[in-house]
Amino acid sequence: MSSNNDFLHHAKNKIERLSKLALYAGMGWVLVMMFLTTIDVAGRYFFSKPIPGAIEMSGFMLAVFGILGMAYTHQTGNNVRVTMLTRVMPPRLQRTTQTVTSLLSFQIMGMLAWYGVIKGIEEFQSGTTTDTLSIPVYPLYFLLSIGAALLTLLIIMELIEAVLGLFGRPGPASSE
Numbered sequence: 001m002s003s004n005n006d007f008l009h010h011a012k013n014k015i016e017r018l019s020k021l022a023l024y025a026g027m028g029w030v031l032v033m034m035f036l037t038t039i040d041v042a043g044r045y046f047f048s049k050p051i052p053g054a055i056e057m058s059g060f061m062l063a064v065f066g067i068l069g070m071a072y073t074h075q076t077g078n079n080v081r082v083t084m085l086t087r088v089m090p091p092r093l094q095r096t097t098q099t100v101t102s103l104l105s106f107q108i109m110g111m112l113a114w115y116g117v118i119k120g121i122e123e124f125q126s127g128t129t130t131d132t133l134s135i136p137v138y139p140l141y142f143l144l145s146i147g148a149a150l151l152t153l154l155i156i157m158e159l160i161e162a163v164l165g166l167f168g169r170p171g172p173a174s175s176e
Contacts, residue, residue, distance in 0.1 A: 012157045019071035019150055026068030033061035053133040060130075063140060067147035075154055095165040102159035109152040116145030 040054035073079050086094055120141030128137045 008157070008160060015150070015153045015157060016075055019075050019154060022068040022147065022150060023072035026065040029061045029064045029068075033058050033065075036061075053130075056130055056132045056135070060135065060140065064143060067140075067144050070147055071150040071154055074151055092166070095162055099159065099162040099166060102155055102162050106152060106155045106159060109148050109155060113145045113148035113152055116141050116148055120145065 036051065036054055037058055040051040044050040086097055089097065120138045123138035123141055124136070129135055130137065
């Protein structure tokens, strides 16, 4: 059983590192978005020459940040959780509730990852682009799929921990 727990611990650490790496990539896009917005506003204000498509690009960059940051947000527990009811539950019922919610989250995020690929393929084949800059839309769907898949992997680890907790066995400890 120890080797299984070591494997789970190692897998969880790798997934957490990937989610942190995705977050850093998303943060880089926020910096680029910040500079683009600053230059756009300065150009608009001082020279009456805004950057064409800056608003469209900012929207894309914000979407990239959100997509790449969702796994890390879940990993650190900074997502919204309503614990008013679960705090007063007995520990076994808490673990059961955690198992059920992890199963539902796994299903939703797995579907999002899968449909992101499907929609990305459809958009690639149809050649859909944005209005102003004619940027292809399909990479965002593939990126959404990657972000959702990363979150799905974290949820799987959480689900394993919850199921092991139901049987009184410790799961892999987080590296955070």
